[in-house]
Amino acid sequence: MMEPKLIDAHTHVQFAAFEEDADFVIKRALDAGVWMANVGTQQDTSESAIKLAEKYPEGVYATVGLHPIHTDKSFHDEQELGGDNGFTSRGEEFDYELYKKLAKHSKVVAIGECGFDYYRLQTDSKKKQEAAFIKQIELSLDVKKPLMIHCRQGFGDLIRVLGMYFNQGNSGKPGIIHFFSGNLKEAATLLDMGFSFTFGGVITFSRDYDEIIKLIPRERILLETDAPYVTPAPYRGKRNEPLYVVEVAKKLAGLKDASLEEISEQTVKNTREILGI
Numbered sequence: 001m002m003e004p005k006l007i008d009a010h011t012h013v014q015f016a017a018f019e020e021d022a023d024f025v026i027k028r029a030l031d032a033g034v035w036m037a038n039v040g041t042q043q044d045t046s047e048s049a050i051k052l053a054e055k056y057p058e059g060v061y062a063t064v065g066l067h068p069i070h071t072d073k074s075f076h077d078e079q080e081l082g083g084d085n086g087f088t089s090r091g092e093e094f095d096y097e098l099y100k101k102l103a104k105h106s107k108v109v110a111i112g113e114c115g116f117d118y119y120r121l122q123t124d125s126k127k128k129q130e131a132a133f134i135k136q137i138e139l140s141l142d143v144k145k146p147l148m149i150h151c152r153q154g155f156g157d158l159i160r161v162l163g164m165y166f167n168q169g170n171s172g173k174p175g176i177i178h179f180f181s182g183n184l185k186e187a188a189t190l191l192d193m194g195f196s197f198t199f200g201g202v203i204t205f206s207r208d209y210d211e212i213i214k215l216i217p218r219e220r221i222l223l224e225t226d227a228p229y230v231t232p233a234p235y236r237g238k239r240n241e242p243l244y245v246v247e248v249a250k251k252l253a254g255l256k257d258a259s260l261e262e263i264s265e266q267t268v269k270n271t272r273e274i275l276g277i
């Protein structure tokens with residue numbers, strides 16, 4: 001079987017933004033040797049990520065989970081759900097048994113994206129987000145698949161909750177912090193618990209992540225696009241897609257004083273180890 005050249009460890013080709021051409025987008029990526037994990041954000045997008053993965057013998061995987069913003073009723077994103085159902089998310093409660101059934105599917109490689117998002121905070125969201133996150137940590141331990149964590153402005157709570165399950169000095173690989181935006185101290189604590197980090201398009205046009213990337217060991221860094229969002233340079237303004245992960249790899253190589261080939265090999269190895277693909 002063909003070996004991947006690069007892996008986009010966090011993307012969303014199952015979203016409505018790719019409704020017309022998901023299969024072409026995936027073919028372009030696979031032809032270039034780019035594998036991907038399509039990340040679920042709620043019930044619908046978890047199920048559709050699995051359906052998409054089922055169409056390909058290898059190279060396309062899924063994660064299942066409930067994103068913190070979908071634990072409440074307000075947020076909408078038409079790129080995710082499409083025009084007709086893009087106005088409100090339902091405010092989903094995490095249904096453990098339903099997600100467990102999905103999680104056991106052979107193409108499912110992680111649980112999430114789950115965690116905390118305090119960027120657009122509703123009154124009692126914090127409690128709902130925490131309750132859904134705890135259930136997803138328990139599911140991850142239950143089915144022995146890693147966590148795919150989303151965290152925006154909630155690193156204090158993230159570290160407190162993860163600390164109830166994972167020790168400092170943990171030798172396992174409990175999961176991935178996607179699109180890491182915390183500080184150096186938070187990165188050090190999460191590294192010590194065994195977590196790895198994905199970085200995406202933002203590192204191609206912002207200098208804010210340079211210092212932290214230099215400090216995180218190569219063995220703990222993975223690549224992502226988070227498509228259709230956060231398109232890397234030089235494609236800014238266009239819809240993002242997994243093929244563009246090479247631009248993130250090039251930038252990372254520069255920051256790590258490595259060749260593109262070294263970074264590609266290292267991140268593929270890291271991703272395959274964590275996701276078991």
Ligand SMILES: [Zn+2]
Pocket residue numbers: 010011012039113226
């Ligand atoms: Zn995402």
